[in-house]
Amino acid sequence: MTKPKVLISDKMDPNAARIFEERGCEVDVITGKSPEELMEYIGDYDGLAIRSSTRVTREILDAAKNLKVIGRAGIGVDNVDIQAASAQGVVVMNTPFGNSITTAEHAIAMIMALARQIPEANERTQKGEWPKSAFMGVEVTGKTLGLIGAGNIGSIVASRALGLRMKVVAYDPFLTQERAVEMGVEKADLDTLLERADFITLHTPLTDQTRNILSRENLAKTKKGVRIVNCARGGLVDEAALKELLESGHVAGAALDVFAEEPARESPLFGTPNFICTPHLGASTTEAQVNVALQVAEQMADYLVNGGVTNALNVPSLSAEEAPKLRPYMALSEKLGSLVGQLAHGNLDKISVEVEGAAAELNMKPITAAVLAGLMKHYSQSVNMVNAPHLAKERGMDVREIRHDREGVYHTLVRVTVATSQGDRSVAGTLFGNEAPRLIEIFGIGIEADLDGHMLYIVNEDAPGFIGRIGSLLGENGINIGTFHLGRRQAGGEAVLLLSLDAAIPEAVMKDACDLPGVKTVKPLTF
Numbered sequence: 001m002t003k004p005k006v007l008i009s010d011k012m013d014p015n016a017a018r019i020f021e022e023r024g025c026e027v028d029v030i031t032g033k034s035p036e037e038l039m040e041y042i043g044d045y046d047g048l049a050i051r052s053s054t055r056v057t058r059e060i061l062d063a064a065k066n067l068k069v070i071g072r073a074g075i076g077v078d079n080v081d082i083q084a085a086s087a088q089g090v091v092v093m094n095t096p097f098g099n100s101i102t103t104a105e106h107a108i109a110m111i112m113a114l115a116r117q118i119p120e121a122n123e124r125t126q127k128g129e130w131p132k133s134a135f136m137g138v139e140v141t142g143k144t145l146g147l148i149g150a151g152n153i154g155s156i157v158a159s160r161a162l163g164l165r166m167k168v169v170a171y172d173p174f175l176t177q178e179r180a181v182e183m184g185v186e187k188a189d190l191d192t193l194l195e196r197a198d199f200i201t202l203h204t205p206l207t208d209q210t211r212n213i214l215s216r217e218n219l220a221k222t223k224k225g226v227r228i229v230n231c232a233r234g235g236l237v238d239e240a241a242l243k244e245l246l247e248s249g250h251v252a253g254a255a256l257d258v259f260a261e262e263p264a265r266e267s268p269l270f271g272t273p274n275f276i277c278t279p280h281l282g283a284s285t286t287e288a289q290v291n292v293a294l295q296v297a298e299q300m301a302d303y304l305v306n307g308g309v310t311n312a313l314n315v316p317s318l319s320a321e322e323a324p325k326l327r328p329y330m331a332l333s334e335k336l337g338s339l340v341g342q343l344a345h346g347n348l349d350k351i352s353v354e355v356e357g358a359a360a361e362l363n364m365k366p367i368t369a370a371v372l373a374g375l376m377k378h379y380s381q382s383v384n385m386v387n388a389p390h391l392a393k394e395r396g397m398d399v400r401e402i403r404h405d406r407e408g409v410y411h412t413l414v415r416v417t418v419a420t421s422q423g424d425r426s427v428a429g430t431l432f433g434n435e436a437p438r439l440i441e442i443f444g445i446g447i448e449a450d451l452d453g454h455m456l457y458i459v460n461e462d463a464p465g466f467i468g469r470i471g472s473l474l475g476e477n478g479i480n481i482g483t484f485h486l487g488r489r490q491a492g493g494e495a496v497l498l499l500s501l502d503a504a505i506p507e508a509v510m511k512d513a514c515d516l517p518g519v520k521t522v523k524p525l526t527f
């Protein structure tokens with residue numbers, strides 16, 4: 001088996017390359033290249049490991065013909081076009097916890113640096129000024145910290161701030177009262193936080209809701225003498241308004257690790273009194289960089305080698321333990337989806353996926369994703385398990401998942417039903433020996449078959465002689481039958497034949513098959 005190839009395109013701790021190699025991947029480290037250069041060779045790689053410098057745009061993704069996974073050694077994925085990646089079936093992963101403590105500590109360091117004006121005092125002291133009377137700081141003890149965003153990093157900042165004997169007031173739409181009590185913070189709305197905080201620290205992602213959350217208008221609502229820290233994302237604070245408020249003295253200090261435009265080689269804020277900054281160093285400690293490098297390499301290699309999905313932002317997580325159990329179900333589900341996609345007519349906009357028996361104990365998301373991929377691959381060439389749920393959603397398909405605790409005749413079962421203009425059409429399958437996907441029912445008729453390769457589906461009136469006639473027709477045309485499966489509703493009623501063939505059936509033979517007496521439907525299938 002050829003080894004998956006991974007490109008590390010940003011500076012990353014060398015442990016990442018080591019882990020990739022140990023886990024069975026080939027790895028190249030090529031950093032500092034332009035997007036045009038990256039486009040030239042990205043087509044060779046199955047995995048792309050990045051930090052924040054590589055911008056993975058739609059154009060890069062178009063050139064990345066073999067790419068299966070993008071791994072961000074860090075949290076923010078603003079440099080990745082996730083929509084385009086999803087559309088191309090590329091999994092995007094990050095490492096959500098590896099640098100949280102480090103970034104929280106940076107925010108606390110910024111708070112302390114602002115409180116005691118350490119950077120400016122340091123600079124002037126080293127110039128020989130000994131400016132003792134120029135600086136008068138403030139204590140943080142007893143002061144109120146306004147926390148905007150109480151997720152991973154925000155909650156660590158809160159715990160450190162409480163240790164410094166600050167009071168913490170938090171604004172986060174997803175913060176429950178119980179969690180606030182558990183964290184030891186007071187839950188507040190944004191206006192209350194703005195009015196009360198002596199220090200404000202931001203820990204949200206940059207979204208349409210958070211962009212400019214500290215706008216000119218909101219900055220004007222803050223207490224005179226407030227100090228502001230942003231170690232989250234540029235674009236959360238109106239930088240021009242911040243400069244004016246620093247100059248007027250309304251804001252006593254501001255510390256930015258992140259800027260709306262990065263790298264920020266110039267900014268109107270540079271040189272403003274009581275303004276300090278760092279060049280996006282929030283995650284830059286040895287510990288955090290080792291953590292995120294190890295984690296991203298472990299996760300990506302697990303996906304490329306075993307199919308395990310962890311911390312993916314565009315596909316349900318699938319642990320390395322789950323992956324081997326789910327893989328045969330995904331194969332079965334993909335085949336059932338594909339069968340329905342080939343047989344059902346008209347709109348396929350209402351689909352239900354039901355599981356029972358052993359299947360009901362599993363994570364259903366990958367099963368549903370596989371059904372959708374199988375179903376839609378007959379309608380779109382670029383569909384796969386990763387992008388199928390997104391495409392289904394985009395197209396407004398109504399997808400239901402139903403889990404039955406009961407166990408029927410089969411110890412495990414997956415059923416796919418589509419609502420068509422002729423009513424519900426359903427197919428079901430099981431796993432033989434927990435491994436081998438097996439069809440057990442088509443449209444209410446019991447029939448056991450492997451769905452594999454070229455097949456022929458025939459519905460006919462159950463009458464003597466039919467099997468001989470179809471066998472002769474195929475034989476006369478040199479088409480070898482591999483397997484032959486038969487099912488019927490009742491004797492003399494409607495019968496279903498599923499044949500596996502060694503080759504695709506030519507159009508003319510199909511026509512002749514349709515003309516055989518008693519035939520209602522003939523359909524070639526491929527799996």
Ligand SMILES: NC(=O)c1ccc[n+]([C@@H]2O[C@H](COP(=O)([O-])OP(=O)(O)OC[C@H]3O[C@@H](n4cnc5c(N)ncnc54)[C@H](O)[C@@H]3O)[C@@H](O)[C@H]2O)c1
Pocket residue numbers: 075076077096099100103148149150151152153154171172173174175203204205206207209210231232233257258280281282283284
């Ligand atoms: N400076 C750095 O180097 C650095 C390092 C790591 C992370 N970060 C950034 O820090 C930020 C926070 O990371 P995290 O790991 O804590 O993320 P997280 O997802 O754990 O937490 C984000 C929190 O923001 C909250 N939130 C979302 N929208 C909000 C809104 N409109 N108002 C208030 N709260 C809102 C969410 O509910 C969530 O609790 C991210 O933007 C991340 O990219 C920066």
Ligand SMILES: O=C(O)CC[C@@H](O)C(=O)O
Pocket residue numbers: 051052073074075076077099280282283284
């Ligand atoms: O990789 C970095 O240095 C920045 C990381 C940080 O912005 C993140 O979102 O994880």
